Amino acid sequence: MTIQIELRGVNKHYGSFHALKDIDLSIAEGTFVALVGPSGCGKSTLLRSLAGLEKISTGDLKIAGQQMNGVPPRKRDVAMVFQSYALYPHMTVEENLTYSLRIRGVAKAQAKKAAAEVAATTGLSHLLGRYPRELSGGQRQRVAMSRAIIRHPKAFLFDEPLSNLDAALRVHMRKEIRALHDRLHATSVYVTHDQIEAMTMADHVVVMRDGIIEQQGKPLDLYDAPVNKFVAGFIGSPAMNFIPAMVGDDGKTLALDLGTVRGILTVDRTLQPGRKITVGIRPEHIGIAEAGQGSFDVPVAVVESTGFTAFITAATTPELIVVETGRSTVRPGDMVGVRISSDQLHLFDDATGVRV
Amino acid sequence: MNGTTRDRLMLAIAIVMAAIYLFPLYWMYVTTLKSGSEVFATPPSFWPASPQWSTYAFVWESRNMGRYLWNSLVIAFGSVALISVLGVGCAYVLARYRNAWVDVGLFLILMLQVLPASLMITPIFVGFSQLGMLEYPRLAVIIAIAAKSMPFFVVLVRATFMSVPQELEEAALVDGNSRIGAFFSIVLPLARNGILVSALLIFMQAFGEFVYSKSIIQAAELQPASVGLNSFMGPNTNEWNNIMAYATMYVTPILAIFVLLQRRIVSGLTSGALK
Secondary structure (H helix, E strand, O other): OOEEEEEEEEEEEEOOEEEEEEEEEEEEOOOEEEEEOOOOOOHHHHHHHHHOOOOOOEEEEEEOOEEOOOOOHHHOOEEEEOOOOOOOOOOOHHHHHHHHHHHOOOOHHHHHHHHHHHHHHHOOHHHOOOOHHHOOHHHHHHHHHHHHHOOOOOEEEEEOOOOOOOHHHHHHHHHHHHHHHHHHOOOEEEEEOOHHHHHHHOOEEEEEEOOEEEEEEOHHHHHHOOOEHHHHHHOOOOOOEEEEEEEOOOOOEEEEEEOOEEEEEEOOOOOOOOOEEEEEEOHHHEEEEOOOOOOEEEEEEEEEEOOOEEEEEEOOOOOEEEEEEOOOOOOOOOEEEEEEOHHHOEEEEOOOOEEO | OOHHHHHHHHHHHHHHHHHHHHHHHHHHHHHHOOOHHHHOOOOOOOOOOOOOOHHHHHHHHHOOHHHHHHHHHHHHHHHHHHHHHHHHHHHHHHHHOOOHHHHHHHHHHHHHHHOOHHHHHHHHHHHHHHHOHHHOHHHHHHHHHHHHHHHHHHHHHHHHHHOOOHHHHHHHHHOOOOHHHHHHHHHHHHHHHHHHHHHHHHHHHHHOOOHHHHHHOOOHHHOOHHHHHHOOOOOOOOOHHHHHHHHHHHHHHHHHHHHHHHHHHHHHHHOOOOO
């Protein structure tokens, strides 16, 4: 598999603000990569640098093996889908689609034919004569995608393309974008702040914070083995529970501090006695048992049922959230036991947040 | 007081205010149709006894108005063309770059607008005279008007450019266009309304310009209509009906343009002219 996009030691400064810090990233041809992180983490800056809309300060940026550092956007042969879609308001859908072809000097008839072909695959055939203002949000989204597809670019860049759609349409478009990617065997870089989008769509997820890559890998690898507390808390929904704890004298037990509740868990390895640890447990990895039957007992504060699952919040500090599949018999005020298996614990250093 | 009564009261006040505001205009039109003695009648008549339509033809012929209006048009179109060509680029740069120097530039541009023409004319006259520009008086006036009105145009057009989302330009860049290409194919068409409205306002200003024309243009055959109107005035002026007929023929076309395009002008100024 050849490398389509390669970044080596990329830095970006805006005046005194250091937006990207020593970014190393290789994207293989045909993969779908999601850049995910909270706002201000540098993911959009990274994407705009790939497009050539931002100039990187130092480092190397290669697309299809060619050095692209100072190359203007028009010579990079990448297509971008913007958050606001950025459809040209004074052009019809057809003119929007053929804009890039017309600039390249493609004959009018040929451009029209290409637009018709792309429109047929994205379900826009009956809308070619309309103006963007006459389209719904989902249709605009499709036009923006089609405008990218028509060019057969070296890479597709998506800048939070679904964030302006309502929830139902977003779920639908998620699948459509992924299907499109598979059909075109394209290289795609997808920026989002929504970890669910990243997890469901991408082959490779890059989690960013404050201009650095915290972790990258396959979605489930990030879910199963987050390298630090930030990634652990960012990936997964509902978010992982974090509980402060201290290693017991034998080095094999953890004393959890849940405010009024104290829990003891055993771990399958030896840790330094007295060390402060943050224990991470995903809500879906905690089982509910009769009081006294689990690892320890907690009082129940809130039970929220969606029919398929129930979210149980324990009255502890910090709150412990448990997801139970199916109908729950637990009521607020009950004392229940929680079952936690030691191989599903994530241990992080209390001070640095790094995985232990 | 309920809503309807209040609305009616407001409407009445608005009509009265508009009537006061527009009375001079009405008086101008009515005076053109009065005979010489009727103009000075006491009490004044609000409607001419026998409308003197021939006044218009007489003034047009005797005052050579065609030539004056032609000169006004030359000066107005020249100023608009010069300002548009120079001002659009300037406004675009000021809209797209934000730093301390741009703020300084904007401040200086607005400062230019503060100085009145009657103050500026002396140095301009002396400067143009030394450069030999007074040989081409209409061109000299066009340049002087352009310098005077450019800030107004730049500030208005800058606001229009700022309302064009930058993402559209970026999309055009990624789609394969150059900066200049993106400007002409995306930004300019979207800012067109705002630019046209600003140009129209400049045109109307330049069409009625007086101070520079009066000072710089000596030859009567090159003077615009505003100076021609002034030439009526003397110590014993009494031909008010002729003066008003001249003024009527001068301003009615501009008024007509304004009334016809009034809605677009207002929306162009307020909303940035696009959505």
